[in-house]
Amino acid sequence: MRAQHGAGGEAGSEVARPGGGWRGRLEAALTDAWYHGHPALLPLWPLGLLWATLAAARRAAHANGLLHSTRLPLPVIVVGNLTVGGTGKTPLTIWLAEQLRARGYRIGIVSRGHGGRATEWPQIVRPDSDPDQVGDEAVLIARRTGCPMAVGPDRVAAAEALIEWAQPDLLLSDDGLQHYALARDLEIVVVDGVRRFGNRRCLPAGPLRESESRLATVDLVICNGGSPRRGEFGMQLLPRALVPVLGGQERPPTSLAGERVHCVTGIGHPERFFATLRGLGARVIAHAFPDHHRFRREDLDFGDDAPVVMTEKDAVKCERFADRRHWYLAVEASPSLLFTQRLDALLKELNHGQETPRNPRLPGDQGPAHPR
Incomplete structure:
Protein backbone atom coordinates (compact mmCIF):
# COMPACT_ATOMS: atom_id res chain seq x y z
CA MET A 1 0.00 0.00 0.00
CA THR A 31 -7.55 9.78 36.13
CA ASP A 32 -7.74 10.98 39.73
CA ALA A 33 -10.27 8.23 40.52
CA TRP A 34 -8.10 5.54 38.91
CA TYR A 35 -5.01 6.51 40.86
CA HIS A 36 -6.47 7.72 44.16
CA GLY A 37 -9.71 5.76 44.41
CA HIS A 38 -13.39 6.70 44.21
CA PRO A 39 -16.58 4.73 45.01
CA ALA A 40 -18.07 5.76 41.68
CA LEU A 41 -15.77 3.22 40.02
CA LEU A 42 -17.33 0.23 41.82
CA PRO A 43 -20.09 -0.33 39.22
CA LEU A 44 -17.41 -0.43 36.52
CA TRP A 45 -15.45 -3.33 38.04
CA PRO A 46 -17.34 -6.02 36.06
CA LEU A 47 -16.58 -4.13 32.86
CA GLY A 48 -12.91 -4.01 33.86
CA LEU A 49 -12.89 -7.79 34.32
CA LEU A 50 -14.54 -8.22 30.92
CA TRP A 51 -11.95 -5.94 29.31
CA ALA A 52 -9.07 -7.90 30.88
CA THR A 53 -10.56 -11.21 29.71
CA LEU A 54 -11.11 -10.02 26.16
CA ALA A 55 -7.63 -8.47 25.97
CA ALA A 56 -6.02 -11.73 27.09
CA ALA A 57 -8.15 -13.78 24.69
CA ARG A 58 -7.25 -11.52 21.78
CA ARG A 59 -3.54 -11.79 22.50
CA ALA A 60 -3.82 -15.58 22.81
CA ALA A 61 -5.69 -15.75 19.50
CA HIS A 62 -2.84 -13.97 17.75
CA ALA A 63 -0.23 -16.14 19.47
CA ASN A 64 -2.05 -19.34 18.45
CA GLY A 65 -2.73 -18.28 14.87
CA LEU A 66 -6.50 -17.88 15.23
CA LEU A 67 -6.00 -14.22 14.40
CA HIS A 68 -3.37 -13.31 11.84
CA SER A 69 -0.15 -11.51 12.75
CA THR A 70 2.06 -10.28 9.93
CA ARG A 71 5.77 -10.94 10.25
CA LEU A 72 7.83 -8.41 8.34
CA PRO A 73 11.18 -9.19 6.67
CA LEU A 74 13.08 -7.23 9.34
CA PRO A 75 13.26 -7.19 13.15
CA VAL A 76 10.51 -5.27 14.94
CA ILE A 77 10.96 -3.67 18.38
CA VAL A 78 7.76 -2.54 20.10
CA VAL A 79 7.73 0.21 22.73
CA GLY A 80 4.52 0.43 24.73
CA ASN A 81 2.87 0.49 28.11
CA LEU A 82 0.06 -1.15 30.03
CA THR A 83 -1.73 2.04 31.09
CA VAL A 84 -3.51 4.79 29.24
CA GLY A 85 -1.82 8.16 29.39
CA GLY A 86 1.80 9.14 29.29
CA THR A 87 4.61 7.07 30.76
CA GLY A 88 7.59 8.31 28.73
CA LYS A 89 7.30 6.09 25.66
CA THR A 90 8.05 8.83 23.14
CA PRO A 91 11.32 10.02 24.74
CA LEU A 92 12.44 6.39 25.00
CA THR A 93 11.56 5.76 21.36
CA ILE A 94 13.67 8.77 20.38
CA TRP A 95 16.56 7.52 22.53
CA LEU A 96 16.31 4.05 21.01
CA ALA A 97 16.32 5.41 17.47
CA GLU A 98 19.47 7.44 18.18
CA GLN A 99 21.23 4.55 19.91
CA LEU A 100 20.35 1.97 17.28
CA ARG A 101 21.37 4.23 14.43
CA ALA A 102 24.73 4.73 16.16
CA ARG A 103 25.07 0.95 16.15
CA GLY A 104 24.73 0.79 12.39
CA TYR A 105 21.02 0.16 11.91
CA ARG A 106 18.84 1.89 9.32
CA ILE A 107 15.88 2.72 11.53
CA GLY A 108 12.26 3.08 10.49
CA ILE A 109 9.52 4.13 12.93
CA VAL A 110 5.78 3.47 12.84
CA SER A 111 3.09 4.82 15.12
CA ARG A 112 -0.65 5.30 15.29
CA GLY A 113 -0.66 9.01 14.53
CA HIS A 114 -2.86 9.86 17.53
CA GLY A 115 -4.71 13.11 16.98
CA GLY A 116 -4.09 13.13 13.23
CA ARG A 117 -7.06 13.88 10.98
CA ALA A 118 -5.73 12.72 7.63
CA THR A 119 -8.41 11.23 5.38
CA GLU A 120 -6.06 8.66 3.86
CA TRP A 121 -3.72 6.31 5.69
CA PRO A 122 -0.91 5.46 6.08
CA GLN A 123 0.92 8.76 6.01
CA ILE A 124 4.65 9.29 5.64
CA VAL A 125 5.83 11.72 8.34
CA ARG A 126 8.47 14.35 7.71
CA PRO A 127 9.85 16.98 10.08
CA ASP A 128 7.65 19.61 8.40
CA SER A 129 4.46 17.50 8.34
CA ASP A 130 1.26 19.03 9.69
CA PRO A 131 0.57 17.68 13.21
CA ASP A 132 -3.15 18.19 12.60
CA GLN A 133 -2.89 15.57 9.86
CA VAL A 134 -0.39 13.04 11.23
CA GLY A 135 -0.37 13.70 15.00
CA ASP A 136 1.83 15.71 17.32
CA GLU A 137 3.96 12.85 18.65
CA ALA A 138 4.78 11.68 15.13
CA VAL A 139 6.06 15.10 14.07
CA LEU A 140 8.11 15.36 17.26
CA ILE A 141 9.71 11.94 16.68
CA ALA A 142 10.46 12.71 13.04
CA ARG A 143 12.13 16.00 13.98
CA ARG A 144 14.17 14.65 16.87
CA THR A 145 15.39 11.48 15.20
CA GLY A 146 15.57 12.31 11.50
CA CYS A 147 14.44 8.73 10.87
CA PRO A 148 11.92 7.70 8.20
CA MET A 149 8.49 7.37 9.77
CA ALA A 150 4.97 6.34 8.82
CA VAL A 151 1.74 6.46 10.80
CA GLY A 152 -1.70 4.97 10.52
CA PRO A 153 -4.35 3.00 12.40
CA ASP A 154 -3.18 -0.12 10.53
CA ARG A 155 0.40 -0.61 11.78
CA VAL A 156 1.10 -3.33 9.23
CA ALA A 157 0.10 -1.10 6.33
CA ALA A 158 2.18 1.75 7.78
CA ALA A 159 5.18 -0.54 8.16
CA GLU A 160 4.87 -1.93 4.63
CA ALA A 161 4.64 1.58 3.20
CA LEU A 162 7.71 2.60 5.17
CA ILE A 163 9.69 -0.42 3.98
CA GLU A 164 8.80 0.39 0.37
CA TRP A 165 9.79 4.03 0.79
CA ALA A 166 12.89 3.91 3.00
CA GLN A 167 14.21 0.30 3.12
CA PRO A 168 15.01 0.23 6.86
CA ASP A 169 16.64 -2.83 8.39
CA LEU A 170 15.02 -2.45 11.84
CA LEU A 171 11.57 -1.16 12.76
CA LEU A 172 10.52 0.63 15.95
CA SER A 173 6.80 0.57 16.73
CA ASP A 174 5.93 3.44 19.07
CA ASP A 175 3.01 2.70 21.41
CA GLY A 176 2.48 -0.62 19.65
CA LEU A 177 2.27 -3.16 22.49
CA GLN A 178 -1.42 -3.98 22.00
CA HIS A 179 -1.28 -3.97 18.17
CA TYR A 180 -0.84 -7.71 17.80
CA ALA A 181 -1.51 -7.78 14.06
CA LEU A 182 2.12 -6.70 13.72
CA ALA A 183 4.44 -9.50 14.90
CA ARG A 184 7.38 -8.38 16.97
CA ASP A 185 10.83 -9.60 18.01
CA LEU A 186 11.35 -7.52 21.15
CA GLU A 187 8.83 -5.90 23.49
CA ILE A 188 9.76 -3.00 25.77
CA VAL A 189 7.24 -1.74 28.32
CA VAL A 190 7.59 1.66 29.99
CA VAL A 191 6.15 1.95 33.52
CA ASP A 192 5.45 5.20 35.35
CA GLY A 193 7.64 4.70 38.41
CA VAL A 194 5.59 7.11 40.53
CA ARG A 195 1.99 6.31 39.62
CA ARG A 196 2.64 2.65 38.71
CA PHE A 197 -0.71 0.99 37.79
CA GLY A 198 -3.20 2.92 39.91
CA ASN A 199 -5.96 0.66 41.23
CA ARG A 200 -4.63 -2.21 39.06
CA ARG A 201 -7.91 -2.60 37.18
CA CYS A 202 -8.54 -2.59 33.45
CA LEU A 203 -10.54 -0.03 31.55
CA PRO A 204 -12.95 1.53 32.27
CA ALA A 205 -12.63 0.68 35.98
CA GLY A 206 -8.92 1.52 35.99
CA PRO A 207 -6.08 2.72 33.78
CA LEU A 208 -4.85 -0.66 32.49
CA ARG A 209 -5.11 -1.69 28.85
CA GLU A 210 -4.08 -5.23 29.80
CA SER A 211 -3.68 -6.95 33.15
CA GLU A 212 -0.50 -6.36 35.13
CA SER A 213 0.53 -10.00 34.59
CA ARG A 214 1.41 -9.07 31.01
CA LEU A 215 4.71 -7.67 32.30
CA ALA A 216 6.01 -11.20 32.85
CA THR A 217 5.85 -11.89 29.10
CA VAL A 218 7.80 -8.93 27.72
CA ASP A 219 11.55 -8.67 27.10
CA LEU A 220 12.35 -5.44 28.94
CA VAL A 221 10.51 -3.36 31.54
CA ILE A 222 11.84 0.14 32.09
CA CYS A 223 10.74 2.28 35.03
CA ASN A 224 10.47 6.00 34.31
CA GLY A 225 11.22 7.80 37.59
CA GLY A 226 10.59 6.43 41.03
CA SER A 227 12.37 3.28 42.17
CA PRO A 228 12.63 0.33 39.77
CA ARG A 229 11.30 -2.92 41.16
CA ARG A 230 12.70 -6.39 40.70
CA GLY A 231 13.13 -7.16 37.02
CA GLU A 232 12.86 -3.50 35.98
CA PHE A 233 15.49 -1.11 34.62
CA GLY A 234 15.65 2.53 35.63
CA MET A 235 15.18 5.60 33.43
CA GLN A 236 15.03 9.33 34.05
CA LEU A 237 13.76 12.16 31.87
CA SER A 334 18.42 8.60 30.20
CA PRO A 335 18.04 4.83 30.72
CA SER A 336 20.36 2.98 33.07
CA LEU A 337 23.57 1.39 31.85
CA LEU A 338 22.13 -2.03 32.75
CA PHE A 339 19.25 -1.42 30.36
CA THR A 340 21.65 -0.52 27.57
CA GLN A 341 23.72 -3.62 28.20
CA ARG A 342 20.69 -5.90 28.20
CA LEU A 343 19.36 -4.28 25.03
CA ASP A 344 22.69 -4.86 23.28
CA ALA A 345 22.62 -8.52 24.31
CA LEU A 346 19.12 -8.98 22.92
CA LEU A 347 20.05 -7.25 19.67
CA LYS A 348 23.01 -9.57 19.32
CA GLU A 349 20.66 -12.53 19.63
CA LEU A 350 18.47 -11.10 16.87
CA ASN A 351 21.52 -10.79 14.63
CA HIS A 352 22.65 -14.38 15.22
CA GLY A 353 25.50 -13.35 17.47
CA GLN A 354 26.77 -10.48 15.32
CA GLU A 355 27.31 -7.00 16.74
CA THR A 356 26.01 -5.27 13.60
CA PRO A 357 22.81 -5.89 11.61
CA ARG A 358 22.68 -8.23 8.66
CA ASN A 359 20.42 -7.65 5.68
CA PRO A 360 17.10 -9.20 6.75
CA ARG A 361 15.97 -9.57 3.14
CA LEU A 362 18.63 -12.16 2.27
CA PRO A 363 17.46 -15.79 2.37
CA GLY A 364 18.18 -17.48 5.68
CA ASP A 365 18.99 -14.19 7.37
CA GLN A 366 15.86 -13.68 9.46
CA GLY A 367 15.84 -14.12 13.21
CA PRO A 368 13.53 -16.48 15.02
CA ALA A 369 9.86 -15.64 15.27
CA HIS A 370 9.22 -15.08 18.96
CA PRO A 371 5.62 -15.89 19.97
CA ARG A 372 3.78 -12.91 21.38
Whole structure:
Protein backbone atom coordinates (compact mmCIF):
# COMPACT_ATOMS: atom_id res chain seq x y z
CA MET A 1 0.00 0.00 0.00
CA ARG A 2 1.40 3.36 -0.97
CA ALA A 3 1.52 6.02 1.71
CA GLN A 4 0.33 9.60 1.44
CA HIS A 5 2.88 12.29 2.27
CA GLY A 6 1.90 14.73 4.98
CA ALA A 7 2.30 18.47 4.46
CA GLY A 8 4.65 20.83 5.74
CA GLY A 9 -2.01 24.46 45.48
CA GLU A 10 1.54 23.19 46.14
CA ALA A 11 4.96 24.69 46.93
CA GLY A 12 6.22 26.52 43.90
CA SER A 13 2.74 26.68 42.36
CA GLU A 14 -0.22 28.97 42.01
CA VAL A 15 -3.80 27.79 41.55
CA ALA A 16 -4.14 25.49 38.58
CA ARG A 17 -6.48 26.52 35.81
CA PRO A 18 -7.94 23.50 34.00
CA GLY A 19 -8.19 23.70 30.23
CA GLY A 20 -9.93 21.79 27.49
CA GLY A 21 -13.54 22.33 28.66
CA TRP A 22 -15.69 19.42 29.83
CA ARG A 23 -13.44 16.84 28.22
CA GLY A 24 -10.43 18.08 30.15
CA ARG A 25 -12.35 18.09 33.44
CA LEU A 26 -13.71 14.57 32.81
CA GLU A 27 -10.28 13.23 31.90
CA ALA A 28 -8.75 14.75 35.03
CA ALA A 29 -11.54 13.40 37.27
CA LEU A 30 -11.33 9.89 35.84
CA THR A 31 -7.55 9.78 36.13
CA ASP A 32 -7.74 10.98 39.73
CA ALA A 33 -10.27 8.23 40.52
CA TRP A 34 -8.10 5.54 38.91
CA TYR A 35 -5.01 6.51 40.86
CA HIS A 36 -6.47 7.72 44.16
CA GLY A 37 -9.71 5.76 44.41
CA HIS A 38 -13.39 6.70 44.21
CA PRO A 39 -16.58 4.73 45.01
CA ALA A 40 -18.07 5.76 41.68
CA LEU A 41 -15.77 3.22 40.02
CA LEU A 42 -17.33 0.23 41.82
CA PRO A 43 -20.09 -0.33 39.22
CA LEU A 44 -17.41 -0.43 36.52
CA TRP A 45 -15.45 -3.33 38.04
CA PRO A 46 -17.34 -6.02 36.06
CA LEU A 47 -16.58 -4.13 32.86
CA GLY A 48 -12.91 -4.01 33.86
CA LEU A 49 -12.89 -7.79 34.32
CA LEU A 50 -14.54 -8.22 30.92
CA TRP A 51 -11.95 -5.94 29.31
CA ALA A 52 -9.07 -7.90 30.88
CA THR A 53 -10.56 -11.21 29.71
CA LEU A 54 -11.11 -10.02 26.16
CA ALA A 55 -7.63 -8.47 25.97
CA ALA A 56 -6.02 -11.73 27.09
CA ALA A 57 -8.15 -13.78 24.69
CA ARG A 58 -7.25 -11.52 21.78
CA ARG A 59 -3.54 -11.79 22.50
CA ALA A 60 -3.82 -15.58 22.81
CA ALA A 61 -5.69 -15.75 19.50
CA HIS A 62 -2.84 -13.97 17.75
CA ALA A 63 -0.23 -16.14 19.47
CA ASN A 64 -2.05 -19.34 18.45
CA GLY A 65 -2.73 -18.28 14.87
CA LEU A 66 -6.50 -17.88 15.23
CA LEU A 67 -6.00 -14.22 14.40
CA HIS A 68 -3.37 -13.31 11.84
CA SER A 69 -0.15 -11.51 12.75
CA THR A 70 2.06 -10.28 9.93
CA ARG A 71 5.77 -10.94 10.25
CA LEU A 72 7.83 -8.41 8.34
CA PRO A 73 11.18 -9.19 6.67
CA LEU A 74 13.08 -7.23 9.34
CA PRO A 75 13.26 -7.19 13.15
CA VAL A 76 10.51 -5.27 14.94
CA ILE A 77 10.96 -3.67 18.38
CA VAL A 78 7.76 -2.54 20.10
CA VAL A 79 7.73 0.21 22.73
CA GLY A 80 4.52 0.43 24.73
CA ASN A 81 2.87 0.49 28.11
CA LEU A 82 0.06 -1.15 30.03
CA THR A 83 -1.73 2.04 31.09
CA VAL A 84 -3.51 4.79 29.24
CA GLY A 85 -1.82 8.16 29.39
CA GLY A 86 1.80 9.14 29.29
CA THR A 87 4.61 7.07 30.76
CA GLY A 88 7.59 8.31 28.73
CA LYS A 89 7.30 6.09 25.66
CA THR A 90 8.05 8.83 23.14
CA PRO A 91 11.32 10.02 24.74
CA LEU A 92 12.44 6.39 25.00
CA THR A 93 11.56 5.76 21.36
CA ILE A 94 13.67 8.77 20.38
CA TRP A 95 16.56 7.52 22.53
CA LEU A 96 16.31 4.05 21.01
CA ALA A 97 16.32 5.41 17.47
CA GLU A 98 19.47 7.44 18.18
CA GLN A 99 21.23 4.55 19.91
CA LEU A 100 20.35 1.97 17.28
CA ARG A 101 21.37 4.23 14.43
CA ALA A 102 24.73 4.73 16.16
CA ARG A 103 25.07 0.95 16.15
CA GLY A 104 24.73 0.79 12.39
CA TYR A 105 21.02 0.16 11.91
CA ARG A 106 18.84 1.89 9.32
CA ILE A 107 15.88 2.72 11.53
CA GLY A 108 12.26 3.08 10.49
CA ILE A 109 9.52 4.13 12.93
CA VAL A 110 5.78 3.47 12.84
CA SER A 111 3.09 4.82 15.12
CA ARG A 112 -0.65 5.30 15.29
CA GLY A 113 -0.66 9.01 14.53
CA HIS A 114 -2.86 9.86 17.53
CA GLY A 115 -4.71 13.11 16.98
CA GLY A 116 -4.09 13.13 13.23
CA ARG A 117 -7.06 13.88 10.98
CA ALA A 118 -5.73 12.72 7.63
CA THR A 119 -8.41 11.23 5.38
CA GLU A 120 -6.06 8.66 3.86
CA TRP A 121 -3.72 6.31 5.69
CA PRO A 122 -0.91 5.46 6.08
CA GLN A 123 0.92 8.76 6.01
CA ILE A 124 4.65 9.29 5.64
CA VAL A 125 5.83 11.72 8.34
CA ARG A 126 8.47 14.35 7.71
CA PRO A 127 9.85 16.98 10.08
CA ASP A 128 7.65 19.61 8.40
CA SER A 129 4.46 17.50 8.34
CA ASP A 130 1.26 19.03 9.69
CA PRO A 131 0.57 17.68 13.21
CA ASP A 132 -3.15 18.19 12.60
CA GLN A 133 -2.89 15.57 9.86
CA VAL A 134 -0.39 13.04 11.23
CA GLY A 135 -0.37 13.70 15.00
CA ASP A 136 1.83 15.71 17.32
CA GLU A 137 3.96 12.85 18.65
CA ALA A 138 4.78 11.68 15.13
CA VAL A 139 6.06 15.10 14.07
CA LEU A 140 8.11 15.36 17.26
CA ILE A 141 9.71 11.94 16.68
CA ALA A 142 10.46 12.71 13.04
CA ARG A 143 12.13 16.00 13.98
CA ARG A 144 14.17 14.65 16.87
CA THR A 145 15.39 11.48 15.20
CA GLY A 146 15.57 12.31 11.50
CA CYS A 147 14.44 8.73 10.87
CA PRO A 148 11.92 7.70 8.20
CA MET A 149 8.49 7.37 9.77
CA ALA A 150 4.97 6.34 8.82
CA VAL A 151 1.74 6.46 10.80
CA GLY A 152 -1.70 4.97 10.52
CA PRO A 153 -4.35 3.00 12.40
CA ASP A 154 -3.18 -0.12 10.53
CA ARG A 155 0.40 -0.61 11.78
CA VAL A 156 1.10 -3.33 9.23
CA ALA A 157 0.10 -1.10 6.33
CA ALA A 158 2.18 1.75 7.78
CA ALA A 159 5.18 -0.54 8.16
CA GLU A 160 4.87 -1.93 4.63
CA ALA A 161 4.64 1.58 3.20
CA LEU A 162 7.71 2.60 5.17
CA ILE A 163 9.69 -0.42 3.98
CA GLU A 164 8.80 0.39 0.37
CA TRP A 165 9.79 4.03 0.79
CA ALA A 166 12.89 3.91 3.00
CA GLN A 167 14.21 0.30 3.12
CA PRO A 168 15.01 0.23 6.86
CA ASP A 169 16.64 -2.83 8.39
CA LEU A 170 15.02 -2.45 11.84
CA LEU A 171 11.57 -1.16 12.76
CA LEU A 172 10.52 0.63 15.95
CA SER A 173 6.80 0.57 16.73
CA ASP A 174 5.93 3.44 19.07
CA ASP A 175 3.01 2.70 21.41
CA GLY A 176 2.48 -0.62 19.65
CA LEU A 177 2.27 -3.16 22.49
CA GLN A 178 -1.42 -3.98 22.00
CA HIS A 179 -1.28 -3.97 18.17
CA TYR A 180 -0.84 -7.71 17.80
CA ALA A 181 -1.51 -7.78 14.06
CA LEU A 182 2.12 -6.70 13.72
CA ALA A 183 4.44 -9.50 14.90
CA ARG A 184 7.38 -8.38 16.97
CA ASP A 185 10.83 -9.60 18.01
CA LEU A 186 11.35 -7.52 21.15
CA GLU A 187 8.83 -5.90 23.49
CA ILE A 188 9.76 -3.00 25.77
CA VAL A 189 7.24 -1.74 28.32
CA VAL A 190 7.59 1.66 29.99
CA VAL A 191 6.15 1.95 33.52
CA ASP A 192 5.45 5.20 35.35
CA GLY A 193 7.64 4.70 38.41
CA VAL A 194 5.59 7.11 40.53
CA ARG A 195 1.99 6.31 39.62
CA ARG A 196 2.64 2.65 38.71
CA PHE A 197 -0.71 0.99 37.79
CA GLY A 198 -3.20 2.92 39.91
CA ASN A 199 -5.96 0.66 41.23
CA ARG A 200 -4.63 -2.21 39.06
CA ARG A 201 -7.91 -2.60 37.18
CA CYS A 202 -8.54 -2.59 33.45
CA LEU A 203 -10.54 -0.03 31.55
CA PRO A 204 -12.95 1.53 32.27
CA ALA A 205 -12.63 0.68 35.98
CA GLY A 206 -8.92 1.52 35.99
CA PRO A 207 -6.08 2.72 33.78
CA LEU A 208 -4.85 -0.66 32.49
CA ARG A 209 -5.11 -1.69 28.85
CA GLU A 210 -4.08 -5.23 29.80
CA SER A 211 -3.68 -6.95 33.15
CA GLU A 212 -0.50 -6.36 35.13
CA SER A 213 0.53 -10.00 34.59
CA ARG A 214 1.41 -9.07 31.01
CA LEU A 215 4.71 -7.67 32.30
CA ALA A 216 6.01 -11.20 32.85
CA THR A 217 5.85 -11.89 29.10
CA VAL A 218 7.80 -8.93 27.72
CA ASP A 219 11.55 -8.67 27.10
CA LEU A 220 12.35 -5.44 28.94
CA VAL A 221 10.51 -3.36 31.54
CA ILE A 222 11.84 0.14 32.09
CA CYS A 223 10.74 2.28 35.03
CA ASN A 224 10.47 6.00 34.31
CA GLY A 225 11.22 7.80 37.59
CA GLY A 226 10.59 6.43 41.03
CA SER A 227 12.37 3.28 42.17
CA PRO A 228 12.63 0.33 39.77
CA ARG A 229 11.30 -2.92 41.16
CA ARG A 230 12.70 -6.39 40.70
CA GLY A 231 13.13 -7.16 37.02
CA GLU A 232 12.86 -3.50 35.98
CA PHE A 233 15.49 -1.11 34.62
CA GLY A 234 15.65 2.53 35.63
CA MET A 235 15.18 5.60 33.43
CA GLN A 236 15.03 9.33 34.05
CA LEU A 237 13.76 12.16 31.87
CA LEU A 238 16.35 14.92 32.07
CA PRO A 239 15.60 18.57 31.22
CA ARG A 240 18.02 19.57 28.47
CA ALA A 241 17.15 23.15 27.48
CA LEU A 242 14.47 25.81 27.46
CA VAL A 243 13.84 26.53 23.78
CA PRO A 244 11.85 29.38 22.13
CA VAL A 245 8.94 27.90 20.17
CA LEU A 246 9.74 30.33 17.34
CA GLY A 247 13.43 29.39 17.43
CA GLY A 248 16.39 31.33 18.73
CA GLN A 249 18.71 31.34 21.70
CA GLU A 250 18.15 28.51 24.15
CA ARG A 251 18.26 28.99 27.91
CA PRO A 252 19.40 26.53 30.58
CA PRO A 253 16.41 24.97 32.38
CA THR A 254 17.68 26.34 35.70
CA SER A 255 17.04 29.87 34.41
CA LEU A 256 13.38 29.34 35.40
CA ALA A 257 14.27 29.43 39.12
CA GLY A 258 12.09 31.97 40.94
CA GLU A 259 10.21 32.91 37.77
CA ARG A 260 6.41 32.92 37.55
CA VAL A 261 5.42 30.90 34.48
CA HIS A 262 2.30 29.53 32.88
CA CYS A 263 2.84 25.81 32.38
CA VAL A 264 0.70 24.39 29.56
CA THR A 265 0.32 20.72 28.69
CA GLY A 266 -1.76 18.53 26.40
CA ILE A 267 -0.17 15.24 27.47
CA GLY A 268 -1.30 12.05 29.18
CA HIS A 269 0.29 12.77 32.58
CA PRO A 270 0.51 16.56 33.00
CA GLU A 271 1.48 16.46 36.68
CA ARG A 272 4.88 14.97 35.80
CA PHE A 273 5.64 18.02 33.66
CA PHE A 274 4.41 20.44 36.32
CA ALA A 275 6.58 18.68 38.92
CA THR A 276 9.61 18.94 36.65
CA LEU A 277 9.21 22.71 36.38
CA ARG A 278 8.66 23.05 40.11
CA GLY A 279 11.83 21.04 40.62
CA LEU A 280 13.65 23.62 38.50
CA GLY A 281 12.45 26.33 40.90
CA ALA A 282 9.71 27.86 38.73
CA ARG A 283 6.56 29.32 40.27
CA VAL A 284 4.13 27.27 38.21
CA ILE A 285 0.63 28.25 37.16
CA ALA A 286 -0.61 24.94 35.79
CA HIS A 287 -2.93 24.62 32.78
CA ALA A 288 -3.72 20.99 31.93
CA PHE A 289 -5.49 20.28 28.65
CA PRO A 290 -6.56 16.84 27.37
CA ASP A 291 -3.98 14.62 25.71
CA HIS A 292 -3.38 15.60 22.06
CA HIS A 293 -5.40 18.81 22.54
CA ARG A 294 -5.57 21.01 19.44
CA PHE A 295 -4.33 24.29 20.80
CA ARG A 296 -5.70 27.61 19.63
CA ARG A 297 -4.21 31.05 20.14
CA GLU A 298 -6.74 31.85 22.88
CA ASP A 299 -5.69 28.78 24.87
CA LEU A 300 -2.35 30.47 25.53
CA ASP A 301 -3.74 33.95 26.26
CA PHE A 302 -3.61 34.42 30.03
CA GLY A 303 -3.85 38.21 30.09
CA ASP A 304 -0.27 38.88 31.21
CA ASP A 305 3.29 38.83 29.94
CA ALA A 306 4.50 35.89 32.02
CA PRO A 307 6.38 33.24 30.04
CA VAL A 308 4.39 30.25 28.80
CA VAL A 309 6.28 26.95 28.99
CA MET A 310 5.00 23.81 27.30
CA THR A 311 6.21 20.38 26.30
CA GLU A 312 8.02 19.85 23.04
CA LYS A 313 5.11 17.74 21.81
CA ASP A 314 2.70 20.63 22.39
CA ALA A 315 5.09 23.13 20.81
CA VAL A 316 4.81 21.49 17.37
CA LYS A 317 1.11 22.42 17.40
CA CYS A 318 1.62 26.00 18.63
CA GLU A 319 4.28 27.21 16.19
CA ARG A 320 1.79 28.89 13.84
CA PHE A 321 0.58 31.36 16.48
CA ALA A 322 3.46 31.41 19.00
CA ASP A 323 5.19 34.61 20.08
CA ARG A 324 8.24 35.60 22.12
CA ARG A 325 6.62 34.52 25.41
CA HIS A 326 6.32 30.88 24.36
CA TRP A 327 8.95 28.29 25.24
CA TYR A 328 9.19 24.54 25.42
CA LEU A 329 11.24 22.38 27.75
CA ALA A 330 13.32 19.89 25.79
CA VAL A 331 13.91 16.65 27.69
CA GLU A 332 15.83 13.51 26.91
CA ALA A 333 15.53 9.96 28.16
CA SER A 334 18.42 8.60 30.20
CA PRO A 335 18.04 4.83 30.72
CA SER A 336 20.36 2.98 33.07
CA LEU A 337 23.57 1.39 31.85
CA LEU A 338 22.13 -2.03 32.75
CA PHE A 339 19.25 -1.42 30.36
CA THR A 340 21.65 -0.52 27.57
CA GLN A 341 23.72 -3.62 28.20
CA ARG A 342 20.69 -5.90 28.20
CA LEU A 343 19.36 -4.28 25.03
CA ASP A 344 22.69 -4.86 23.28
CA ALA A 345 22.62 -8.52 24.31
CA LEU A 346 19.12 -8.98 22.92
CA LEU A 347 20.05 -7.25 19.67
CA LYS A 348 23.01 -9.57 19.32
CA GLU A 349 20.66 -12.53 19.63
CA LEU A 350 18.47 -11.10 16.87
CA ASN A 351 21.52 -10.79 14.63
CA HIS A 352 22.65 -14.38 15.22
CA GLY A 353 25.50 -13.35 17.47
CA GLN A 354 26.77 -10.48 15.32
CA GLU A 355 27.31 -7.00 16.74
CA THR A 356 26.01 -5.27 13.60
CA PRO A 357 22.81 -5.89 11.61
CA ARG A 358 22.68 -8.23 8.66
CA ASN A 359 20.42 -7.65 5.68
CA PRO A 360 17.10 -9.20 6.75
CA ARG A 361 15.97 -9.57 3.14
CA LEU A 362 18.63 -12.16 2.27
CA PRO A 363 17.46 -15.79 2.37
CA GLY A 364 18.18 -17.48 5.68
CA ASP A 365 18.99 -14.19 7.37
CA GLN A 366 15.86 -13.68 9.46
CA GLY A 367 15.84 -14.12 13.21
CA PRO A 368 13.53 -16.48 15.02
CA ALA A 369 9.86 -15.64 15.27
CA HIS A 370 9.22 -15.08 18.96
CA PRO A 371 5.62 -15.89 19.97
CA ARG A 372 3.78 -12.91 21.38
